[in-house]
Amino acid sequence: MDQAAFRRVRRLAFWGIPFSIGVMGLKLVAWWVTGSVALLSDGLESSVNVIAAVIAFVVIGYAAKPADDDHPFGHQKAEYFSAVIEGVLIVLAALLIIWEAIPALSAPTLPEAPVLGLAINAGAAVMNAVWATVLIRTGRRDRSPALTADGQHVMSDVVTSAGVLVGLVLAILTGYAVLDPLLAILVACNILYQGFKVISHSVDGLMDRVIPPEEEVEVKAAIAAHAGGSLGVHDLKTRQAGAVIFVDFHLVVPSAMPVGEAHAICDRIEDAIRAVHAAARIAIHVEPESEKAHGVRIRVPKEETA
Missing domain, CATH: 1.20.1510.10 (Cation efflux protein transmembrane domain)
Structure with missing residues (x-):
């Protein structure tokens, strides 16, 4: 708020x-x-x-x-x-x-x-x-x-x-x-x-119930549209506390990707989520593609190559 x-x-x-x-x-x-x-x-x-x-x-x-x-x-x-x-x-x-x-x-x-x-x-x-x-x-x-x-x-x-x-x-x-x-x-x-x-x-x-379905759809759309460069998103969790929503998920990136590039993707996603929920608190766990994915998955469109 x-x-x-x-x-x-x-x-x-x-x-x-x-x-x-x-x-x-x-x-x-x-x-x-x-x-x-x-x-x-x-x-x-x-x-x-x-x-x-x-x-x-x-x-x-x-x-x-x-x-x-x-x-x-x-x-x-x-x-x-x-x-x-x-x-x-x-x-x-x-x-x-x-x-x-x-x-x-x-x-x-x-x-x-x-x-x-x-x-x-x-x-x-x-x-x-x-x-x-x-x-x-x-x-x-x-x-x-x-x-x-x-x-x-x-x-x-x-x-x-x-x-x-x-x-x-x-x-x-x-x-x-x-x-x-x-x-x-x-x-x-x-x-x-x-x-x-x-x-x-x-x-x-x-009891940390998830945010309303329509708001979760907005969060997922923001993540999917701005996670280009990553390999996918999974284990999405949300909750709400008063005017604040909390968003937590895992971002899968290529094992050889530099930390700086992964961080840039995270910044881009955070800005997109806050564009629709200004009071969002976001926690992103970056992990290599070798990790086993679980939980709620979000499909990330592959970037087109010239």
Whole structure:
């Protein structure tokens, strides 16, 4: 992640803190004027958003620290820890909503001042939807797992608010007060699913999962197009840590090739990979043709002779 991208991500993470506090305040006001258990559950989930925003801000700053003696590969994976924590918080928020809604099933009540409460909650939901979209788009563009997870967390809050609003409107129109807690429970189940998805994606990052298929295709194409002079490439491995991708492979060259020529080929390949992935960290093992090849192979076109 370059400095411009880092500043953009860090700035959004910072403003997420006061924003989430403001939205939580609006939702708690909506609950206070109505007494709706569904609106209370929605407000409680927003309190988790505040904690998640603080965690994202702190971790994004730490992940941007340059490599040091103790962390020679950098600190990018710290963002995955933040994303895992946010996923867990999403799950806890959903369980909290279910905890609050189940008792209301036996003694449901229609909300007071429903129009005012619904209007306040709807306004908070619209604000959240816009903010979540900005966070997710920026997080994906700048390869920030923490910011993306924060955006997904906020978007799950939007889903909660939408379900709560629908449930309250139906409860008011039909007179069936039990719809209030029922909708809260259904929405909580969806939030559980979203939370597990965030956790799963983050764990993949911590476990050094390969880069996405479309990006690996770009890397292979860059290697094949600029490895002229070599005899082939094999044992390609990739992984991703936050905004950085790691590429490791073996480059086979003629046994009699001078070190300088082999090094020039490596430089050419590295420049080609960084042209499509500026934050790539590349390790190339040069070996003579007598070595036995294994792993993922990349066919290198033979250079034409005059």
